[in-house]
Amino acid sequence: MVSSNQVAEHVRSVHAIISRPQRPSGHELVARSWLRCFHDLGLDPASDEVPAPLAPQAWRERGDRLGEVMDSAVPEMQTLHRQLDDPQSALVLADRDGTIVSIVRHPGFAREASLRGLVEGARWSEDVQGTNGIGTVLAERHSLVISGDEHFFARHTDMVCAAAPIYDGVGDVAAVLGVCSLAPGGSRALRALVERSARVIEHRAFRARHATDYIIRFHAHAGRVLTAVDGLLALTPDGEVIEANHTAFELLAPEGETMLGRDVTEFFGQALPELLSRTFRSGFHALTLSMPQHQTWHLLAQQPARNRSQSGARGTDSASAAQALAELDLGDLRMAGNVHSAMRILDRDIPLLITGETGTGKEVFARAFHSSSQRARGPFVAINCASLPEALIESELFGYKQGAFTGANRDGRRGKVLQADGGTLFLDEIGDMPLLLQARLLRVLEERKVTPLGGENAVPVDLQLVCATHRDLRAMVRDGSFREDLYYRLRGMETSLPPLRERTDRRALIERCLAEEGAGRHPQVRLGAAAMAVLDRYRWPGNIRQLRYVLRTLVALCDGAEITLRDMPSELTEPPEPVVQAPAVAGAVVEQPDDQPGAAPSNLNPLQSAERDALLGELRRHRWNIAGLARELGVSRNTVYRKMKRLDIDTDTQAGDGF
Template identity: 45%
Template sequence: MRPLSAPLALRQARQHLLEFGHCPSGLVDERLARSWQRSVDEGLRPTGRLGAPDNLEQHALWLLRGRHQELLAHSRPVMEYLFEQVRDSQSVVVLAGPCGTLVDTCGDPYFLGKAERVALTSGASWHEKQRGTNAIGTALAEMAPVEVQGAEHFLERNGFLTCSAAPILSGTGQLLGILDISSEHSRGNPHTLGLVSTAAQMIENRLLTSGGQRHMRLHLHAHPEGIGTVAEGILLLSGDGWVVGGNRAALALLRLSVAQLGSVPLEQVLDMRLEELLSRHHRRPDAPQALRRHDGAALFGLLVPDRRTVRPPAATPPAAAAPHDALARLDTGDARWRTAAAKARRVLDKPIPLLIQGESGVGKEWFARAAHDSGPRQDGPFVAINCAAMPEPLIESELFGYRPGAFTGGRREGRPGLLREAHGGTLFLDEIGDMPLALQTRLLRVLQERQVVPLGGGQPIAVDFALVCASNRALREDADQGRFRADLYYRINGLTVELPPLRERTDFEELSARLLAQIEPARPLRLAPALLAALAAHRWPGNLRQCASVLRTACAMLDAAEDTLEWHHLPDDFQAELQKASRRPPPAQTGRPPQNLEELSRSAVRQALENCRGNISQAARMLGISRQTLYRKMAQDKTGPY
């Protein structure tokens, strides 16, 4: 936190704060004063003991890391690079999620041990509410790079640290995480804050240019040589020429604010329309173009169009041979699922809306996304809206957008709305059955007329998107009983596909193997046959979502040397659920011949599995029964030796 607070001023300010409850002005940096004030207002005491350790449990941390997977993947190489720069200074490089909880650390093992004693370890929260003034929590509160040195930390126990942290923002200004370097106070270096800020920028740029980003990009700099460096501006443009995102450098170069993103067409910031930019790009794709800002300032820009924009209009249609598309990659062999995918494939290049029905957690959203990635609009945006999760007053403005000043509390510049953001791609309306009736009427009009009128009026704007809806309710019944507009039901139901619940799928073995590979891509894992059988026979009320979550927890329980998931790796409550579901008879005793038909059958199953080394399909063939029947039999005998 600059300017550096003199020790005496610091002591005086802190004493005053603790005695009178507020920080005197002029003694310390304003950000520090604000942060100390917040810490006091939270009821924290500088010398007080922290409450019980509040680190996330392993499962919750696992889930959190899963949610921030993309950020983690792009941050890790940068963190390792950063650590190389500070290797000799007893430091740890830390990544926190947007709530201040640490999700990754990289550092000097000796200092890591020391840092762990003050909870600089994955799963711990460094939000100011928990730990008072500290670089991570304060950068989060101030949304700006921050350095906190020694005694500037609110809690005295953290006074041996000097920490520098910078926020990592998305292309639309959302906080994605905080990058931090923490060192022993005595080893602090005046350049660390600059280093962390640059590294945070590198991560932001990686995220903007990674494969997940579907917009056109305009890379900008005041000099052509600056394009491609960490200092370049990156602007995201929608297919119809609106500025929809950008890094901080781009916003600064073009004098735009985050609030303007999504509501400014390109020609309002540069002296050129998108069409001209594109045609120049086609002539010289790799050469930066000379541009002018509206005030006349010179800039250079290199356009990176999405494939959709550069593809010639009459592109050759995808081969009709055996599908190798995104839907095929999700296919693990269940016949009903495969039929649903095959049907969906037939309408992907036609203006026929797809309605996906199925219980909660069967994978409707994944199916929808894969359908989008398998169709001709795969390079356009996939905009998913959960109609049940969005507060009713927000749905309308979020969907349809609004004009500047359309309502109090809206953004001054207005907003294009999600329907327009889906232009050129796919609009996925999840839980459409929960959309309020009044909005159903407006949506129906958009679907009929293929144009949107933003709130507050103005010219209708043409939109073109593929429509995919999903619901776990019987929509037909809702329509019959007036809970859902019948005309909207017929409009969205061009083709209905029903995804089977997990308990009715016949591909549990392959599906669970796929889930394990997704959870631990670098580590070949398997389920012990008895456990596999029990899981395959389970009813799975939460379907694939529940199964993925159980396996994720079980994987977290594995030791590094283990590669097989067993009963004891399962969460306790789920073990109890399984036990209850399958009240199994006592296992057959070994060493004596089978005494009755049931024991005979059990012993045949064990023998077949042993002979086939646990391969379910082979064993089922050998026994002449279906795999489902074999799973059921195995589940009844899950303590068996296989």
């Protein structure tokens, strides 16, 4: 907390700044806010009064009014919270009045957050909390960071607050996403992360809001179409603009002119039917439209996903109905086959099993499958079977009644299975589920009913099941560690996602990921040719997850408009370790001792041997720091250990490396 001496010093600084006729260069935004707080709002920078929050019913009603923004924000906030991994921070969503309607924080930070007013129902507009991330975003209408003594109230000067607006479809700010942290430094990267998540939320909310409307997705850069930074126009069947996202306003109406009610022909020179027809004929690849004044647009026209008012009715165009899946096809033949097969089982009550290495995008594929189905309006509930202790998995999955066990919530708890009723249940790392739980899950899938722990009555449940694993379930069935009957129940259709190093659409995928990671503060950042070549030829042992973290860091640290070879991390530019080749002598036999450190076991196929070499290289680069490698790849330590075990890498190899 802030000391009395620090309060007095801060008050003097505020008075000194607002009394000057000339503001310090680089502090115009903060000075403007301080002037509003002091002169217009009559606030005292020394005030330590924390206003009482709204009653739960009141702030919940405010959250409900956010509709699709609230629905889209909850999963993205959970994802961002895991990425930040900051035990001294609170991630908040506030409405257009600055009232917090959702908050994610570390349990150990709950008391401190409450003392600071970082709770649901608290209002963080400038008239209540002075200069701060949330309130000042609402006043300035763009993302920003308020750090330390840039806050108006002295009581906030030990915090860093990064926040970004979430716009509605008419150009107004609908909500604000913000992070308030006690950890010093990192404000630039923090702002970039918050901006990106705000754009993702805004994008998802727009598409959900207009699921029954025609949508145009476009951008001046081809690689940004079908990303979180492309422009979106929602249209009537006659081609009139109903709403537009913030990017569309920036691209088509930079001077603030009206867009709503205008015909799409005014912007792209062609009527909606022609744009739809051309998109269909292109196989749902972006069109290129050359306009007067040398303007080029890359564009996709999408039909409504389906008429939601017609219960159970399939859309007339299965391709447009499955657009979320179609967006995953960037040209790789294996991915194209996966997408096509998944489209064919949509809404057929066929379980989907997704396999592939860690980081290949299994959850992304599962979410696209859900979004393309008739259950898209229902919940998507994900649970990682490898991340929970065995003792907790049963209660997490099936829930429990009051008094089911010591320490149980007095009101009981609905499990993930019941939470997914009407939607999709995604069981990630299903191969890590204990055998006893496998039997219970099989019974639920067969009976379509679930009985919570401590309960007597089974509750009917209707859900689509999607599972994922990096394990070889067939081998696990053979060795008895996975039930054969459950395996065949889960494997309605199996799709295997290729590792990034084997995908032929790497460059297109890199461009898309770059556009998504650059959403917000760096929407125009691009990769130089040499930098792209480095990223394209790297083996990516952590696959797409690792690629995203690398790009996110590059974007956050980029000062210009282009990422160059000089910006590349050293591990990407260093040449691979030399491979000792056998002598090219007829009949020559080269013996390698069995105990040679790093030697690949003979039972591995060539692909596994290459994967083993890549993992060994990463382990050596991290000096066998498993935790550090796991953090870089965005996976748990257990995942790294499991992969080491599968590839026959043990810590004895470390001794041979001289560490």
